[in-house]
Amino acid sequence: MSGNQEHQRRALSGMRPTGPLHLGNFHGALVNWVEMQHHYDCFFFIADWHALTTGYEDTGALATHTREVLIDWLAAGLDPAACTMFIQSRVPEHAELHLLLSMITPLGWLERVPTYKDQIEQLKDRDLGTYGFLGYPLLQSADILIYRPDFVPVGEDQVAHVEITREIARRFNSIYGREADFEARCRAAAAALGGEAGAARYAALRRAWTEQGDAAALAEARALVASAAGLSALDRERLLGFLVGGGRAILPEPAVLLTRAPRVPGTDGRKMSKSYGNTIGMREDPASVAKKLRTMQTDPARVRRSDPGEPEKCPVWDLHQLYSDAATQEWVQTGCRSAGIGCLDCKKPLTEAIVRQVEDFRARAREFERDPALLQDIVARGGDKARAAASATMAEVRSAMGLAGP
Ligand code: SF4
Known part of the structure; x- marks a missing residue:
């Protein structure tokens, strides 16, 4: 597929505003987003309503956190000219779709979302027996489906989260997408797929999928439909729905875009996470970053300088893999195993590389920190674009559900 065709395809992702972002957020999501913005029509939103599902009691810092996340996105390299950044609560259509989808979503689907029980267990100090918390996967589905994205970028461990969205889209389309x-x-629409040859290709791919379950054929057929220039949005939905044996895909099922999610350890060796208090902030003071790395956990078996170590058992090595070139990595491997280098020697080039990156983030963030109007303008323009896309979907959803009025 050419870069140009890819650019027409939409990808969507969001992040809760829980405060300034850390290096785990950067490597786990933002690195991918920054790359994707040049290949897809990307929509990235700050999920402030989602922050309320678990933190409804104290919202005093919500606006500040939203601002901090936005600045971190920009510091990481998201470019308002290359992607659409917006705040969820500024596009109230999300709430409308959430309400309408709630009418058709069986309660059991929400109760069996794996994170539901886990989170209730983990956040025992909060009362999460609320309607909003049970419904957050549905709000997430509305957030996604309202933009009809081709892809949702996720790490391998989050694939299941997109599945409920796909199930809800299927249910909606099967109830309201029949004509x-x-x-x-559909046959008439297929003619716009590049004449007879295109229509025949579509038919053959559809057969390969529906009769033999050929997933590659399904992917190719979807790409064929997505890249056809002469199709109306309505016909595109019909052809996508026809492929999977349903009706018109008013809310097309998004595919998962598997993204690289490297292990980013925190200073105590566990996964870097705000809840463990082991993070290094993207815009943290460099002296504090250096101090945290100096005392960071290493291979526990390496007690004395003369003890050989094993990089595979050391979280510092995980960071070297993200920050160091091949020659430095080789130096670590050899020096650690032979006790030729000490842990402080080993951390030195790593600390320099991380501090350099943090300084870059801080420098890029400065103009946005100084200029709240600039930030407001970015999310206002992003919000306008998001609202236009969301309104178009809602017009069809209302009409399909019989809500269009007289
Ligand atoms: S030398 Fe480096 S890789 Fe080896 S234990 Fe020390 S910090 Fe870890």
Whole structure:
């Protein structure tokens, strides 16, 4: 697929505003987003309503956290000219779709979301027996489906989260996407896939998927439909729905875009996470970054300088893999195993590299920190673009559900 075709395809992702971001957030999500913005029509949103599902009691810092996340995105390299950044609560259509989807979502689907029980267990100090908390996966589904994205970028461990969204889209389309002359309309629409050859290719790929379960054929057929220039949005939905044996795909099922999610250890060796208090902030004071790295956990078996170590058992090595070139990594491997270098020697080039990156983030963030109007303008323009896309979907959803009025 050419870069140009890829650029037409939409990807969407969001992040809760829980405060300034750390290096785990940067490597786990932002690195991918920064790359994706040049290849896809990317929508990135700050999920402030989601922050309320677990933190509804104290919202005093919510606005500040939202601002900090936005600055971190920009410091990481997200470019308002290359992607759409917005705040969820500024696009109230998310709430409308959430409400409408709640009418058709069986309660059991929400109760069996794996993170539901886990989170209740983990956040025992909060009362999460609320309607909003049970419904957060549905709000997430509305957040996604309202933009009809082709992809949702996720790490391997989050694939299951997208599945409920796909199930809800299927249910919605099967209830509201039926048309009496659906097949005839699909055949007519297929003619716009590049003449007879394109229509025949679509038919063959659809057969390969529906009769033999050929997933590659399904992917190719979806790409064929997505890249056809002469199709109306409505016909595109019909052809996508026809592929999977349903009706018109008013809310197309998004595919998962598997992204690289390297292990980013915190200073105590566990996964870097705000809840463990082991983070290094993207814009943290460099002296504090250096201090944290100096005392960072290493291979526990390496007690004395003369003890050989094992990089595979050391979280510092995980960071070297993210920050150091091949020659430095080789130096660590050899020096650690032979006790030729001490842990402080080993941390030195790593600390320099991380501090350099943090200084870059801080420098890039400065103009945004100084200029609240600039930030407001970025999310206002992003919000306008998001609202236009969300309104178009909602017009179809209302009409399909019989809510269009007289
Ligand atoms: S030398 Fe480096 S890799 Fe080896 S234990 Fe020390 S910090 Fe870890």
